[in-house]
Amino acid sequence: MTDKDPLRELWAADQGEKFTMSIAELTARSDRFRAQIKRRNWTEYLAALLVIGIFGWLAYIVPVWSVKIGAGLIIIAAIYISWQLNRVASLSADDEPADDLISTHRRQLVRQRDALRSVWRWYLLPFVPGIVVFSVGSTLEAGANAPLWAVLATSAVSLGFVGLVFAAVWAVNARAARKLDDEIKTLESVSDH
Numbered sequence: 001m002t003d004k005d006p007l008r009e010l011w012a013a014d015q016g017e018k019f020t021m022s023i024a025e026l027t028a029r030s031d032r033f034r035a036q037i038k039r040r041n042w043t044e045y046l047a048a049l050l051v052i053g054i055f056g057w058l059a060y061i062v063p064v065w066s067v068k069i070g071a072g073l074i075i076i077a078a079i080y081i082s083w084q085l086n087r088v089a090s091l092s093a094d095d096e097p098a099d100d101l102i103s104t105h106r107r108q109l110v111r112q113r114d115a116l117r118s119v120w121r122w123y124l125l126p127f128v129p130g131i132v133v134f135s136v137g138s139t140l141e142a143g144a145n146a147p148l149w150a151v152l153a154t155s156a157v158s159l160g161f162v163g164l165v166f167a168a169v170w171a172v173n174a175r176a177a178r179k180l181d182d183e184i185k186t187l188e189s190v191s192d193h
Helices: 006-013 023-061 065-089 101-117 119-142 148-192
Strands: none
Touching: 023 065, 023 101, 065 101, 065 119, 101 119, 101 148, 119 148
16 A cells, blocks of 8 residues: 555645736726725715704704703714714825825725724714713603603613614624725735735
C-alpha cells in the first residue's frame, strides 16, 4: 500500500481560485453605495423635518408644560441627530480624486460601518430625554384623575414600546454594519491580490 493519496495531494496543491473584481464592477459598486448613502441621508433629513414639524405643532397646541418641554427636547434631538448624521455618516469629502478606487471605497465603507455601529449613541440616545418627558407628561395629564399605579403602568407600556422600537432600530443597524464588514473583507481580498 502506498503512502501517497492522490486526493490529498490534489487538495493540498489547490491554491483556490483568486477572487478578482474589475475596475468597472468596483466603480459600479462604489457608485451604488454612494447613491444609497445620499438617499438614506436625505430620507433622514426629511424625517427630522417631519419630527420637528409635528412636535413643534404639539408644543404649540398642547397647554401642558411637561408635553411642551418633552416636545422641545425631541426637536433639539432631531436637530442634533441631523447634524451628527452629516458629521459621522455622510459621504467623506476628504477622499482625493487621485486616490485609488479601492482605498477610497474602503474608507467610505469603514466610515459608514463605524457610524452604524455607534448609532445607539448619536441617533437613539439623544431622543430618550424628550421621549420620557413627553410620554410621562402626557400620561400624567391624561390620567389626572386616575390612580398613580395606572399612570405609571401606562407610562411603562408606552416607554416599553419605544424601547422595543429602539432595539429594532439598533438591531437593523448592527446587521447593516456586519454586512459592511463583509464588503470590507471582500474589498481587502481584492486589493491583496
